[in-house]
Amino acid sequence: MKYIFQKAKAYIFVCLLLLTIGCGQKQKKYDVVDSFEKDITKIYGSQLKASAKFLDSMNVTEAIEKKRELYERARKNFKLLEPILAHTDKNNYKSLNAPNILIVKGEESLDLKVMNPIGFQVIEETLYEDTLDTLTLENLVKVTSARLKLIKNNLKLQLKDYHIIWLLREQITRIATTGITGFDSPVLNQSLLESSYTYETLKNILKFKKSKFSSVDTYNKMIKSFEVAQEVLKSDFNTFDRFDFIKEHTDPQLKLLLEVQEDWKVQFPFELGLSNEMNTLFSESALNKDYFSDLQSDTTQINEKIAFGKALFNDVSLSKNYTMSCASCHIKDLAFTDGKRVFDKNQTRNTPTVTYTAYQKGFFMDSRAGSLEGQVVGVVKNHNEFNTSMDSVVARVLKNKSYKKSIDNLYDNKRIPYNIRHAIASYIRSLNGFSSKFDKNIRGEENTLTENEKNGFNLFMGKALCATCHFAPVFNGTVPPNYLDTEMEAIGTPNLAQSGLSEDLGRYYSFKTEERKHFFKTPTIRNIAKTSPYMHNGVFETLEEVVDFYNKGGGVGLGFDLPNQTLPFDNLELTDQEIKDLVSFMETLTDE
Numbered sequence: 001m002k003y004i005f006q007k008a009k010a011y012i013f014v015c016l017l018l019l020t021i022g023c024g025q026k027q028k029k030y031d032v033v034d035s036f037e038k039d040i041t042k043i044y045g046s047q048l049k050a051s052a053k054f055l056d057s058m059n060v061t062e063a064i065e066k067k068r069e070l071y072e073r074a075r076k077n078f079k080l081l082e083p084i085l086a087h088t089d090k091n092n093y094k095s096l097n098a099p100n101i102l103i104v105k106g107e108e109s110l111d112l113k114v115m116n117p118i119g120f121q122v123i124e125e126t127l128y129e130d131t132l133d134t135l136t137l138e139n140l141v142k143v144t145s146a147r148l149k150l151i152k153n154n155l156k157l158q159l160k161d162y163h164i165i166w167l168l169r170e171q172i173t174r175i176a177t178t179g180i181t182g183f184d185s186p187v188l189n190q191s192l193l194e195s196s197y198t199y200e201t202l203k204n205i206l207k208f209k210k211s212k213f214s215s216v217d218t219y220n221k222m223i224k225s226f227e228v229a230q231e232v233l234k235s236d237f238n239t240f241d242r243f244d245f246i247k248e249h250t251d252p253q254l255k256l257l258l259e260v261q262e263d264w265k266v267q268f269p270f271e272l273g274l275s276n277e278m279n280t281l282f283s284e285s286a287l288n289k290d291y292f293s294d295l296q297s298d299t300t301q302i303n304e305k306i307a308f309g310k311a312l313f314n315d316v317s318l319s320k321n322y323t324m325s326c327a328s329c330h331i332k333d334l335a336f337t338d339g340k341r342v343f344d345k346n347q348t349r350n351t352p353t354v355t356y357t358a359y360q361k362g363f364f365m366d367s368r369a370g371s372l373e374g375q376v377v378g379v380v381k382n383h384n385e386f387n388t389s390m391d392s393v394v395a396r397v398l399k400n401k402s403y404k405k406s407i408d409n410l411y412d413n414k415r416i417p418y419n420i421r422h423a424i425a426s427y428i429r430s431l432n433g434f435s436s437k438f439d440k441n442i443r444g445e446e447n448t449l450t451e452n453e454k455n456g457f458n459l460f461m462g463k464a465l466c467a468t469c470h471f472a473p474v475f476n477g478t479v480p481p482n483y484l485d486t487e488m489e490a491i492g493t494p495n496l497a498q499s500g501l502s503e504d505l506g507r508y509y510s511f512k513t514e515e516r517k518h519f520f521k522t523p524t525i526r527n528i529a530k531t532s533p534y535m536h537n538g539v540f541e542t543l544e545e546v547v548d549f550y551n552k553g554g555g556v557g558l559g560f561d562l563p564n565q566t567l568p569f570d571n572l573e574l575t576d577q578e579i580k581d582l583v584s585f586m587e588t589l590t591d592e
Contacts, residue, residue, distance in 0.1 A: 039208040041157045043201075044084050048152040051077035055123075055145040059138050067137075071127055072188070075120050078148075079197040083171040083205070085151070087163070090482055092151055096144065097184050100125045101566050107511040108370075114515050118143045121184055128187040161212070162268050164205060165261045169254065169274055171198055173481040176250040176281055180233075180242055181467040186568075189237045196233045199226045218259045225253050242461040243454050246472075247442050251280045273483035282442050282473045284434045289358050291483065293371070293429065298422060301410050308406040309427030312420065317400075318393050319386040326379070326424065330354050335527035335590075336431065341496075341538030346384040348504060350538040353531050355591070356524045358429035359474045362486040365536050366507045367521045372425035373418065390417045433591035434473075436526070441588075449588065456585025459578055464550070465568065466582070469522050475589070477522025488519040491567045492555010493535045501560045502537050515564060518555075529587040543583045551579065 054074035058067045078096065086093040098117040105113045116122075118140060126137050159167070178184065179195040203226050206219065213219040229249045233240075258279055268276045271288040278286045290299055312318065313326040329343050329351045330336035336354045343351055349365055363369040369378050380386045380393055394416050397403045411419040438457070441449045460466040469489055471480050477487035493502045507519040520536050534540040540549065551574045552558060554567035574582070 036208045037157060037159070040084070040159065040205065041155060043204060044081055044157065045152055045155055047077045047081035048148050048155070050074075051081070052145045052148040052152070055141050055148070058141050064132060068127055071123060072190075075124070075190075075194070076197055078120055079194040080201050082174075082198050083167055083201045084157070086174065086482075087167040087170055088157065088159075089151060090484065092147065095119055096147060097121060099184075099566075100186070102515050102564065104513060104515050107513055107516075110511075112511070112513065114513075118147070120144065121186055124185070124187050161264050161266050162261075164209065165257065165264075165266055165268075165276075166272060166274075168202055168205070168260075169257055169278060170481040171202055172250060172253050172257070173274060173278075173281065175199070176246050177467075177472050177480040180240065180245065181461050182237065182465060183468045192233045192235055192237060192240060196230045199230050199233075202226055212264055213260075215259075215263050218256070218263050222253075222256050222260060225249065225256055229253070238463045240458070240462060242458050243442060243449075246281055247444060251443070254281065255279045274481055280443055282434060282439045284432050286473060287359060287483075289429055289432075292359055292361065293425070302426060304406070305410050305423050305426045306430045307427075308403070308410060309423035309425065311403070312397070312424050313427050317396050318380070318388075320388040320392070324386060333530075335530040337531045339532070341533050344384075349536050350533065352523055353527055354428050355431045355433075356474050356476065356526050358432055359476065359478050359483070359524075360486045360521075361478060361484065362488070362521050365520050365523075366510055367486060367488055368507075368510045372428055373421040376421040376424050390420075393417075393420060435592045436589045438585070438588040450584070452581045453584045453588050455578075456581035456583070456588075459574070459582050460585055464547075464572055464574060464578070464582060466525075466550070469567075470525050474524055475526055476524035486521060488516075488521050489566045490518045490520075490562060490564050491550075492518070492558065492560050492562045492565050493520075493537065494539055494549075494555065494558065494560070496537065496539055498539065501555055501562060502535075502539070504537060506536070517564065518562060519564075525586055526589045527591055529590050543586055544579060547574070547579045547582050 051074045054070045054077065058070045058074070061067060061070070082093070082097075085096075095117075096119040098119045098121060100117055100122045103113075103115045103117055105111075105115070123137065123140050123144060126133060126140060175195045175198060179191055179198065182189055182191045185191040185194060203223055206222055210219060229245075232245060232249060235241075258277065261276075271291065273288060273291045275285055275288050280286060313330075316322050316325045316328070318325065329338050330353075331338055338351045341350060342348060352365060357363065357372065361370070363372060363375040364378060369375040377390060380388055380390055386393075397407070397420055398416070406423075407416060407419055410423075413419070437446075437448060438453075440446045460470075461472065467475075469477060469487065471478065477489070479485055479487060488507055490506075494500065495502050501518065505517045507513070507516040510516075528534075528543065532541060532543075534543070534546050540546050549558075550567070551572045553569045553571055554565060555562045556565045556567075556569040557571065
């Protein structure tokens, strides 16, 4: 009996020991997670607090130099928190980092709101005006500070491993596509320094997650890559080699990030705009095309749908008089444009390329359509284009036995009008080569760029400010790395006589919003060497003329009355050689 009792005691002791070890192991795992969230929340909260504190101090001091010093300290903390804020609270990040341009919301819903922007860019421009508007500055500072405090007061970070990978990928891409371009440092031109600040936060995030790594080598390589990039960013804005930075730092970091997610065994619930397997910036595989489409799940048998869409794209029987197809205006050999100022006497706008339109959130030159599928309807109904109805198009498609078979085989629903539109849109979404001379060089596949072409890219991304509207890698107006909006700009394009503003009011015609007069979507410049003439009215025949227009400060620089111009008015002071280099670079963007 005593033996049995001792054996029972021993058994209970072992069970308790195992239970204790098990609990200890669970507690250790919990502590790791809790420690990361505690560490990241602490540093993020302190940056929010410090940024607001420095802003508040600006309204206390009278000295302009002191205000500027405090602003820079507030801005530094804002850039330090940027990677986390931009991922976890995109709307507040966008507001706090908005350009000094009127914000127009609610046009489509007829709930129009026209608001003045707030945030750091607006404060910066106000603070460095020749004559300081103290009342405006004080109000901007108060509102911006209040927004930062609101974020801090509602702070609750819950970042899973895949969130952290997304955050890191987004910030690496943001640095390369907007950070090093001067996109959000309009006066101080501190974008290189500020990009270095954001790398500091990425390093801290990885350090807080160090225990997650199985491979110490992967961890060390990732940290080292950020440190080396920070050193390289210690450069003059105008002479900084952005081509080498992307090739030697951005792309290797994206590849290393794949090692990190493999080491962590990360499982993603879905893809955002940036592909979960992105390993280089300038590649079709870098972006998730389905993210931009009207119906993201409709990708089964996609190659067959693309082939069906191509046939429809080239078929004149879809138009009223059997005389026009999509390909009538969008000619493949001209990068899907037509080489004319306007297609015919009834048209008022130049035919844009449809290459790379997959990566947009707005369609037509005035962004009046929200999807490629929607754009197809616009073409069908336009009296100067197909001049018919979708019902008529459906009837003609179904009369074609081959087309009817494609619809029956490829689509398992009865939404035939949508299926036709989807097929055409799928074909258009396939027209993204990323196969140009420039792409191959920056990916390291060949070494054929001339110094002038490379310098042209660096000018495009830097001094010439082109990339603050035409964002790499697509070089259109869809803002990376979240790709939520395709921007429209008022640049002051001249009329055909170049004696004043173009008579076309652009976006204004859609909703009669005064603040949208002369606004047009920012198009891609890929394949631009094949798409002359240029601008929405085809006013410029050569790329040299286009660059000269921007160099002079757009419409306002030419003396036109355009109070809402979004383009900087200042002369860019590009030399003749720099203009030639810019053109040389743009000519390297022609796909094979």
